[in-house]
Amino acid sequence: MSEIFLNEEELMLQNTVQEFSLSKIAPRASHFDQNEKFPSENFHDIATLGLLGLEISPKYGGSGGTARQQSIVVEQLARACAATSTIYIAHLSLCCRFISMYGSENQKKEILPGLVSGSNVGxxxxxxxxxxxxxxxxxxxxxxxxxxxxxxxxxxxxxxxxxxxxxxxxxxxxxxxxxxxxxxxxxxxxxxxxxxxxxxxxxxxxxxxxxxxxxxxxxxxxxxxxxxxSNGFKDTMNVLNASRISIAAQCVGIAQSAYDAALDYTQNRKAFGQNLSEFQGIQWKLADIATEIEAARLLTLEAASLRDSKKPFIKQASMAKLFGSRIAVKSANTALQIHGGLGYISPTPVERYYRDAKITEIYEGSSEIQKLIIARNILSTAK
Missing domain, CATH: 2.40.110.10 (Butyryl-CoA Dehydrogenase, subunit A, domain 2)
Known part of the structure; x- marks a missing residue:
């Protein structure tokens, strides 16, 4: 993301998590996927970096931080391994956040430190x-x-x-x-x-x-x-609305990894005497995906920024999730199509990206539900 949208602290966090994810998590992703194995090593390493404590008060072992920072982390984790980012979101954005936002002082003191340290899973x-x-x-x-x-x-x-x-x-x-x-x-x-x-x-x-x-x-x-x-359902919806920002960031990460794979392949695969990247049809595909990923990223950043500013963000969170999930699926599909038969075989990560992307249109509020939320927000403010 362009430096004009991130401050120095956010850029440092992005670079740190990106380097960690690509060097530690990405090489393990295929193994854990093929074996349907919980990536305990990933979870432990994420905890060691202090990332399980984002948006949790230091009073309970957390590292504080913002929704923007959590989005940055989720995107980079998802770029390396979508499953790991899902584990992270369920643990932090749903379980920990619910307790942090609505739990009693005793509940926070007793439960959150173990979750933040990674000794317990939520x-x-x-x-x-x-x-x-x-x-x-x-x-x-x-x-x-x-x-x-x-x-x-x-x-x-x-x-x-x-x-x-x-x-x-x-x-x-x-x-x-x-x-x-x-x-x-x-x-x-x-x-x-x-x-x-x-x-x-x-x-x-x-x-x-x-x-x-x-x-x-x-x-x-x-x-x-x-x-x-008196407030159980409302509190649940509040947590889900906030967590959708993390899902939107996950979508951007999946889309980015698929795009990166497609871009690299087109610059190395030759057909009819030239690289695939030299064909106009391929160039148009890459241009579309690159543009849409950046748009999804900015929608996510807007939703996170609004939440950090304690301003209404539900419409933007649903927009980010709706559009981001659509682009994750499209980017993965495009990457697989560009790879041809090779993309359909498991040693190539694009087939995993393709399988991983679809769930983002379903969980934490399907695309149809996001459209309803967006429409209700639009109509409630229309004159």
Whole structure:
């Protein structure tokens, strides 16, 4: 990104994480993808750099920082390994952020240091088989009782669930109440009654685990309640809106890695006596993708800047996520097409970029949901 958009501290962070990601994370990406293996080495190294503490107060072991800085980090991680960036986002942007924004002082002191140091992994359990985009339609319930709550139900497609020790769980006091019944709690993954069922066979981001979490009469102490039904759903949506900026940055990273691979290939692959890069048709493809990546990057930076300034950012975050995911898929598809048959074979990373990109149009609010959010924001301010 041009220096006019980043300050000196941000440029230093970008250069540091880029060098780390390309030298440490990128060489491991194919192995973890092919084996569907959680990249514990990556997670440990990211923690060592202090990156798990971004936007978390130093009071709880964090390193402070901004949404802009977190976007910079996510883009560079995704450029090297999309799955690693997904793990990072679920851990920091969802689990840690929820506790940091809405947790009690005791919850922050007890839970955040372990998450920030990387000794514990965090997860965020919202999605259910009956309520994907319709988050308020959840049927996992909590029943108040003396000194705590009993949770019954199940969550699915939960990132980091297999490795997590701390899970932020959304449950309702009554499914009929929809958004007005949602509570958020901190749940220890080792609590009696919890069963973690790993889900295998994902198309992309295969090194990032997902699982079904089943709750059978799981007791949660009352001290673990973060948000009750008066604000639980609102708090959940606030966290998701902020996290979409990170997903947008992930999209830019995936798109950039695919573009880089395509650009390099066109300058080295010869056909009909000249490099592919000398064909006008190829040049137009590269020009389109380069322009769209920069536009996606600037949309993401705008959303992050608005959030840092405590100004309304939801529309811009959804725009960045909608456009960024579209460009990630387009860039990966273009890179694969330019590579031809070679791009379809696993030793070539572009086939991984192609598989990794698609999920960005689905998770943390599908493209269709982003359009609804954008439209509502536009219409609410139209005269």
């Amino acid at each position: 997860a965020f359990a919202l999605t259910e088989s009956v309520s994907g985009s319709d988050a308020a339609g959840m049927i996992t319930t909590l029943r108040p009782q003396k000194n705590g709550f009993i949770i019954n139900g199940s969550k699915t497609y939960i990132t980091n669930a297999v490795e997590a020790s701390t899970i932020v769980v959304m449950a309702t006091i009554d499914p009929k109440l929809r958004s007005k019944g949602v509570n958020a709690l901190i749940v220890d993954s080792k609590s009696p009654g919890i069963t973690i069922n790993p889900i295998h066979g994902k198309m992309g981001i295969r090194a990032s685990s997902i699982a079904e979490i089943v709750f059978e009469n799981v007791f949660v102490p009352k001290e673990n309640l973060i948000s009750n039904e």
